[in-house]
Amino acid sequence: MTPEILLVMAVLVVAILFFIFEWVRVDVVGIIMMVALPLLGLVTPKEAISGLSSNAVVSIIAVIIIGAGLDKTGAMNSLARLILKFAGRSESRIVTLIASTVAFISSFMQNIGAAALFMPAAKRIGRQTGIPISRILIPMGFCAIIGGCLTLIGSSPLILLNDVMKISDPNVEPFGLFSVTPVGIALTIAALAYFILLGKFVLPSAEGEEAGGPMSAVLKDTYRDMGTLFELHVPESYDGPHSLEELAIRPHYFTTVVAVSHTGLKQKIFAPKRETEISAGDDIAVVGTREFVEKLAKNMGWEVREELVTFAEDLSPNNAGMIEAIITPRSELARKTMRAFEFRKRYQVNPLAVFRGNKVFVAGISD
Incomplete structure (x- = not known):
C-alpha cells in the first residue's frame, strides 16, 4: 500500500x-x-x-431551505395540526401517518429531500405531543429510504442499475417506472409494521431530549402545578365586555391570561394589561391546570378548545416559550411589586409565577 x-x-x-x-x-x-x-x-x-x-448536494440544500421557509410561513404548523387531527396523540398512529406519507412522496423525489421537507412538521408534532423526536424521525427516515423503491425514479441505485443494464446488454429490456412497485409496497408495509409493533422496544427513549410544549423539562419539574397552555373561545352570547381586572381570573382560578384575540377587530394582544377587555367572539390563551381552566370556562360560559387554533402559530414552540429569571440583589425589580414596576408594559411578557422559599406563588401575583 x-x-x-x-x-x-x-x-x-x-x-x-x-x-x-x-x-x-x-x-x-x-x-x-x-x-x-x-x-x-x-x-x-x-x-x-x-x-x-453536485446536483444532489444543491438539491438537498434547496429542499432544506424550502422546508424552513414553509415552517416560517406556518404551512408546516397547518400540516402538523392536520396530522394531529387524524392521528390524535397516539405515537403509533402519528408514526404511521408521517412515515407512510413520506414514503409515498419519496417515491417521486429523492428520499433525502422528502425527509428534509417533513422534518419541521415532525419536530412540531414531537413538541406538541411530548413524543421524543427521535421516535418519529427514525421511522420516517427508514420509510423515506424504502419508499424510494416504490417507483424507478425514487431510487438512485435503481436508476443507475437501469443504465448499467442498457450498457452491458442492449437486448435486455429496461425497468419501467412501476416495475419495482410491488416489491416497494411490500417493503414499505413491512417497515411500517415493524415500527408499529416493535417500535416501543427498539426505538430510543431519548430521555435527554427536551420535553414537548413551550416549557422545558427542568421548568416542568419545578413548576409542575402551574399547568399548561389552553385556548378559550368566548361565545356571541357573552354579556361583555368586561376587563381582566373585573374578571379577576388569576386570583380566583390560578390561571394567567397570556394573549387575547379580538376577532372582530382582527387584533391580537400579547401580555394583555388589566384594562384589556374581553368581548363576545374573542379568543383567549391562558396558562393553568385543566381543572381550573375548565372551571373558569364553565363559570364564564366560555368554550375550552382541544388544541390551539387562533394562537397555534403565535404561541408555537418556535415563536414563544417559558423561561425562568432570577432576581439578583441589585436588580431594580428587588422589593417591588409587579404592578409598581409595570412589568408587562415594560417587557411585553407575562409573569406566570414566583418561586420563593421552595413554594410557587401564582394567585398572589398582581401586575
Missing part, C-alpha cells in the same frame, strides 16, 4: 470516529475533512470543493 492510501485510510478512520462519538457536529466534520484533504496533498483545492457543484 502506498503512503497516500494509508493517509486516506487514516483520514477516513478519523472522520468515522468523529461521526460515532459526536465530538463535533456532522457538518463541522465535513468541513474539517474538506480542509484536511487538500492540506495533506491528497486532492487539489478545486477537487475538495467540487462536491458543492
Whole structure:
C-alpha cells in the first residue's frame, strides 16, 4: 500500500470516529475533512470543493431551505395540526401517518429531500405531543429510504442499475417506472409494521431530549402545578365586555391570561394589561391546570378548545416559550411589586409565577 492510501485510510478512520462519538457536529466534520484533504496533498483545492457543484448536494440544500421557509410561513404548523387531527396523540398512529406519507412522496423525489421537507412538521408534532423526536424521525427516515423503491425514479441505485443494464446488454429490456412497485409496497408495509409493533422496544427513549410544549423539562419539574397552555373561545352570547381586572381570573382560578384575540377587530394582544377587555367572539390563551381552566370556562360560559387554533402559530414552540429569571440583589425589580414596576408594559411578557422559599406563588401575583 502506498503512503497516500494509508493517509486516506487514516483520514477516513478519523472522520468515522468523529461521526460515532459526536465530538463535533456532522457538518463541522465535513468541513474539517474538506480542509484536511487538500492540506495533506491528497486532492487539489478545486477537487475538495467540487462536491458543492453536485446536483444532489444543491438539491438537498434547496429542499432544506424550502422546508424552513414553509415552517416560517406556518404551512408546516397547518400540516402538523392536520396530522394531529387524524392521528390524535397516539405515537403509533402519528408514526404511521408521517412515515407512510413520506414514503409515498419519496417515491417521486429523492428520499433525502422528502425527509428534509417533513422534518419541521415532525419536530412540531414531537413538541406538541411530548413524543421524543427521535421516535418519529427514525421511522420516517427508514420509510423515506424504502419508499424510494416504490417507483424507478425514487431510487438512485435503481436508476443507475437501469443504465448499467442498457450498457452491458442492449437486448435486455429496461425497468419501467412501476416495475419495482410491488416489491416497494411490500417493503414499505413491512417497515411500517415493524415500527408499529416493535417500535416501543427498539426505538430510543431519548430521555435527554427536551420535553414537548413551550416549557422545558427542568421548568416542568419545578413548576409542575402551574399547568399548561389552553385556548378559550368566548361565545356571541357573552354579556361583555368586561376587563381582566373585573374578571379577576388569576386570583380566583390560578390561571394567567397570556394573549387575547379580538376577532372582530382582527387584533391580537400579547401580555394583555388589566384594562384589556374581553368581548363576545374573542379568543383567549391562558396558562393553568385543566381543572381550573375548565372551571373558569364553565363559570364564564366560555368554550375550552382541544388544541390551539387562533394562537397555534403565535404561541408555537418556535415563536414563544417559558423561561425562568432570577432576581439578583441589585436588580431594580428587588422589593417591588409587579404592578409598581409595570412589568408587562415594560417587557411585553407575562409573569406566570414566583418561586420563593421552595413554594410557587401564582394567585398572589398582581401586575
